[in-house]
Amino acid sequence: MTTRSAPRIGFSFEYLMWVFTRISAVALFILAIIGIVSAFYLGARTQTDVGTVLRWTFFPNPNHVVNSDIPDVTVGWANAFWQVMQMLILFFGVTHGMNGLRVVVEDRLGATWARIFWRGLIFLLWLFILIVGVYVILAS
DSSP states (O other), rough: OOOOOOOSSSSSSHHHHHHHHHHHHHHHHHHHHHOOOOOHEEEEEEEHHHHHHHHHHOOGGEEEEEEEESHHHHHHSSHHHHEEEEHHHHHHHHHHHHHHHHHHHHHHHOTTHHHHHHHHHHHHHHHHHHHHHHHHHHHO
């Protein structure tokens, strides 16, 4: 196993992904805070339990609050704002995770021909998860 050096500053793939990982982590925190605050504003503090609020925060889906005490879910919860939130969380979370997987695999492999194969496989997995995730978001 080799030790990975810090990426050189410039427009290389490694440096851009290093920066993206830091930005996506901050973006996920901000989206989680927006989700919690919005859920509380829409009545979650009195009409749902903690598990429902946390599910809503990380995957804001109107089906998560259907069985709660909220009389009409579609008024504040089922709109385009929450779909955009879901897609942002999906994109940042999956891309952040797949980049971490890529770094771990490349650290383990070193500079071999298998690196190209694994990069392609991880890219296809990333693409598949995003397509399925967007389908689930738009279909629910």
